[in-house]
Amino acid sequence: MTPVGFQDKVAFVWRVADKLRGTFKQHEYGSVMLPLLVLRRMDAVLVPTKQAVLDAAAGMTDIGEGQAALLKKKAGHRFYNTSPLTFASLLGDDKNLADNLRTYIRKLSPEAYAVMEAYDFDPKLERLDRAGILYAVIADFADLDLRPSVVSNEAMGYIFEELLRKFSEMSNETAGEHYTPREVISLMVNLLVSGKTAQELTDNPKPVRTVYDPAAGTGGMLMTALHHIKDLNPAAIVNVFGQELNDETWAIAQSDLMMQDTAPERMRNGNSLTADAFPTEKFDYILANPPYGVDWKAYAAPIKDEHTKQGFHGRFGAGLPRVSDGSFLFLQHMLSHMKPTGSRVGIVLSGSPLFSGQAGSGESEIRRWILENDWLEGIVALPDQMFYNTVI
Numbered sequence: 184m185t186p187v188g189f190q191d192k193v194a195f196v197w198r199v200a201d202k203l204r205g206t207f208k209q210h211e212y213g214s215v216m217l218p219l220l221v222l223r224r225m226d227a228v229l230v231p232t233k234q235a236v237l238d239a240a241a242g243m244t245d246i247g248e249g250q251a252a253l254l255k256k257k258a259g260h261r262f263y264n265t266s267p268l269t270f271a272s273l274l275g276d277d278k279n280l281a282d283n284l285r286t287y288i289r290k291l292s293p294e295a296y297a298v299m300e301a302y303d304f305d306p307k308l309e310r311l312d313r314a315g316i317l318y319a320v321i322a323d324f325a326d327l328d329l330r331p332s333v334v335s336n337e338a339m340g341y342i343f344e345e346l347l348r349k350f351s352e353m354s355n356e357t358a359g360e361h362y363t364p365r366e367v368i369s370l371m372v373n374l375l376v377s378g379k380t381a382q383e384l385t386d387n388p389k390p391v392r393t394v395y396d397p398a399a400g401t402g403g404m405l406m407t408a409l410h411h412i413k414d415l416n417p418a419a420i421v422n423v424f425g426q427e428l429n430d431e432t433w434a435i436a437q438s439d440l441m442m443q444d445t446a447p448e449r450m451r452n453g454n455s456l457t458a459d460a461f462p463t464e465k466f467d468y469i470l471a472n473p474p475y476g477v478d479w480k481a482y483a484a485p486i487k488d489e490h491t492k493q494g495f496h497g498r499f500g501a502g503l504p505r506v507s508d509g510s511f512l513f514l515q516h517m518l519s520h521m522k523p524t525g526s527r528v529g530i531v532l533s534g535s536p537l538f539s540g541q542a543g544s545g546e547s548e549i550r551r552w553i554l555e556n557d558w559l560e561g562i563v564a565l566p567d568q569m570f571y572n573t574v575i
Contacts, residue, residue: 186338192327193345196220199323206314207307213350215311217431218302219324220346221438222288224339225262225295226270227329228442232258233269240265251292261441266290270325280321281312294437294447301434301452336443337410341365343401343435363400363472363531364569368407374563375468375527376411384415391420395466397455397516398473399425402436406443408468426451426460456512457485459498465522472531473513480506502548510536511549518558528558537562 200212207215229236235257243250246265254263266287273283285308288299311317329339344365376384384390394408405423412421423445427433433452440450451460456479479486483506490499498519504511510532517528540546553559 186335186341189334189338189341189345192329192334192338192342193349195323195327196342196346197349199320202316202320202323206310206316209353211307212353213347214302214431215307215320216350217343217346217435218299218304218307219320220343221298221302221435223270223324223327224329224334224442225264225291225438228260228331229258229262229264230269230330232260233264236263236265237267254292261444261447262292262295264291264295270321274318274322274325277318280318281308284308284317284321294441297447298434298438298441301430301437331442336406336439339442340401340403340406340439343439344403347401347432347435363403365403365407367472367531367565367569368404369411370563371404371470371529371531372408372411374561375470375529376408376415380527381415384412384419387416387419389418389420390416391422392468393464393466394421394423394468394470395461395464395517395520396423396425396469396471397459397513397520398471399427399436399450400432400472402439402450404470404472405436406439408470409443422449424449424461424464424466426453426455428452428454454482455516456509457482459516461520464520466520466526467522468527469517469520470529471513471517473510475510475533475535476508478507479509479512486512501552502545504536504545504549505540508533508535508539511546514553515549518553531565 196216200216203212203215236254239254239257240246246254251263254265255261257263264287268283268287273280273287276283285305288296288304291299308317311320328334334342384392392412394405394412396402396404399405402423402425405425409421409423412419423440425436425440427436427450430452433450437447437450437452441447453460486499487503489497490503494500498516499512501515502511510530514530514532514536517530520526521528536546537550
């Protein structure tokens with residue numbers, strides 16, 4: 184069920200974005216609004232424990248690993264901010280707002296600061312200040328109530344994804360840069376965690392499960408799977424892992440997962456196909472909606488090298504699909520992360536990889552390999568035009 188009221192928050196941010204008109208082009212709006220939304224959410228999450236963090240940090244001359252662990256404990260989260268300022272108090276010094284906001288961001292813990300760095304936000308802050316609209320924008324965000332008691336983590340995920348959809352439409356991004364509707368994610372998770380698999384979860388007093396998404400986007404699939412497993416067995420320990428190529432999308436996923444007590448190192452930034460962040464890990468549940476119809480020629484060299492030199496000891500032993508669509512590369516990558524005792528794998532594909540390629544081609548050999556290993560359980564056809572920014 185869609186969280187109540189999330190559209191109001193989306194509409195609020197959309198109205199604030201209108202202040203950028205004339206200073207930023209429309210396709211740049213997302214690169215300003217999204218990092219400010221992440222920053223405001225972190226600000227709201229940390230308010231209840233802010234004074235405890237400041238008291239603990241007051242006697243620290245340097246923040247090493249031990250001190251950081253203490254500050255995270257005081258914050259009650261996997262991140263903290265040692266700045267005494269908040270979004271509200273930043274407005275008390277309008278003449279030095281830009282400098283104070285920069286300092287506020289630099290005082291974030293390293294993991295949270297890395298999220299803001301991924302947005303390359305400082306040049307945008309400079310432009311906002313130079314145009315004389317920084318105060319108005321920050322004042323609006325200070326009025327946006329994003330406390331967890333008001334906006335749940337699930338609702339926050341919906342807000343981010345809806346804004347990403349709107350901003351990506353404005354920037355006319357390619358069809359491969361789409362986001363998965365929550366209804367499709369719920370269907371996938373229900374298919375993966377059902378029957379015998381679900382029964383094992385409920386029968387075990389404290390099961391431990393791992394979930395992996397190699398094209399994680401904003402982390403929606405990981406969070407939906409985590410919540411579904413927890414609904415089946417509240418005592419379950421669920422460890423989620425993900426990797427995302429797009430810096431800004433990764434930043435959203437990273438911030439969301441940190442706020443839900445997931446270790447930052449489990450959400451990695453980079454290309455899963457050429458730089459697998461979890462090469463030796465095996466997972467219980469693996470699900471993804473990788474970009475389809477996207478050319479992989481630009482990073483073909485390491486993939487072809489792995490296919491030629493490692494064969495079935497690597498990830499792409501079954502074959503290589505045509506360079507115009509890397510979907511089957513992701514599928515092979517996902518299958519390589521299955522446990523020897525068995526895992527559940529779900530992937531969203533366009534219809535093309537199911538039929539393209541003549542006998543003996545890369546696609547045909549990959550399909551044959553999957554069928555011969557008896558890994559295919561079912562195919563679910565979805566209606567067309569369900570996905571953002573694509574007619575598929």
